[in-house]
Amino acid sequence: MRNAPTILHLDMDAFFASVEQASKPSLRGKAVVVGGLGPRGVVATASYEARVFGVHSAMPMAQARRLAPNAAYLVPRFSLYRAISEQVMALLRELSPLVEPLSLDEAFVDLEAGGAAWDEESARRAGQKLRADIRAVTGLTGSVGLAASKMLAKIASEQAKPDGLVLIEPGTERALLAPMPVRTLPGVGPATGDHLRRAGITTVEELAEAGEDELVRLLGKAHGHALYAMALARDERPVVAERETKSVSVEDTYDVDIHDRLRVGLEVQRLADRCVRRLREAGLSGRTIVLKVRRYDFSTLTRSETLRGPTDDPAVIREAAARLLDSVDTTGGVRLLGVGVSGLADYTQEDLFAQALPSRAAQAPEETSVAEAVVERVEPVERQWRAGQDVRHAEFGHGWVQGSGLGRVTVRFETPQSEPGRVRTFFTDDPALEGADPLPLVPEPAVQVSSEPASLPKSWSGTVGGEATSRP
DSSP: OOSSOOEEEEEETTHHHHHHHHHOGGGTTSOEEEEOOSTTOBEEEEOHHHHTTTOOTTSBHHHHHHHOTTSEEEOOOHHHHHHHHHHHHHHHHHHOSOEEEEETTEEEEETGGGTSOSSHHHHHHHHHHHHHHHHHHHSOOEEEEEESSHHHHHHHHHHHOSSOEEEOOTTOHHHHHTTSBGGGSTTOOHHHHHHHHHTTOOBHHHHHHHOHHHHHHHHOHHHHHHHHHHHTTOOOOOOOSOOOOOEEEEEEEEEEEEOOHHHHHHHHHHHHHHHHHHHHHTTOEEEEEEEEEEETTSOEEEEEEEEEEEEOOHHHHHHHHHHHHHTSOOTTOEEEEEEEEEEEESSOOSOGGGGSOHHHHTOOHHHHHHHHHHHHHTSOSSOOOOTTOEEEETTTEEEEEEEEETTEEEEEEOOTTSOSOEEEEEETTOTTEEEOOOOOSSOOOOOOOOOSOTTSOTTOEEEETTEEEEOO
């Protein structure tokens, strides 16, 4: 393990909820919960104001509503979250070529590999600058942990939350870890934690005192060795720049079990099309089509079919998913469906049609268009307005949906840069109201004509208004 604390772990603070608060001035400082809003929805992220009431991620939404009935409950806007995540990841890659994203809002960075840090002082400076840059570019806050290993850097970022920076000095790691619960260490989930607790081991210090042989006896060779090393603050895992995508998938949980077999089939077709869109956005194709079905009794079935070559053709993937569905009994009802593609590649099979069923090759164009029209017709005619959705009104401008029902939709008209806006109610079919794209959280900087000499280097830095600034 390296001696200098040059591994950085960034964790954006309550990311989804913070984005919603930043884009909706009326929600700043208020309890905000983002997730699925149906009876079977779960919490994706809760703001710190909502966490005071006991709301946390992965909690059933119904339970969250009981704990915090006055919170704002919003659907996720993943396109906006991804766009902001890309901005943050770009800032990380300016620090080092070794950036390991773990999710949209979390990543490891090897500062030493990029020459951004080599000792405690330079690491702290890099972390402070990163936090300032994230706030300037996105308007959001992130917590930074700095240590000599990935495990310790992640622990440090947890201690730094919210909106802080913690650096674990070399030589203090064992003393820091000793009183922490065993669940703090990577790889110790609920089951392993309970197993260790029954053996009388509840803290990291007790884990180290138990010894390697005892941990191997309790947990097996691989897990026992790894956990003992971590209890001694040893973590040799490197920061890996590219984490290979193994599969692309989409799934939906339904508020009410689906019993109609035709409806189940149409849902699978819709999910297959969504999966294809994700594949194409990532520039990928795949050979193995996977269908996931969770039935009324919570039993979950998966079926897969491997094609002769990788494809991103929607018709081929729809047909494969339909064949897989034929082998699943959905008599009692379905509560979740998913379609995925694995065996990924960055090219597609040339002879796409050869992978489809023979009947499809002989199918008349008119038959294909009729089938597609049927799929289109299952979409509801009435426009659906979901809480948190961006909208635009011909007269009142940009806003977001606060709620809808009984043929009406309530909209608050405000933007990220405005004061809290006014609320107005419309009929759901009001032609002046339409869906809109999210607005940027931070306005684009005005282009200014520079009077500086052209010979100044790109890394030039100076001061504006008494604060340090840099020009790319």
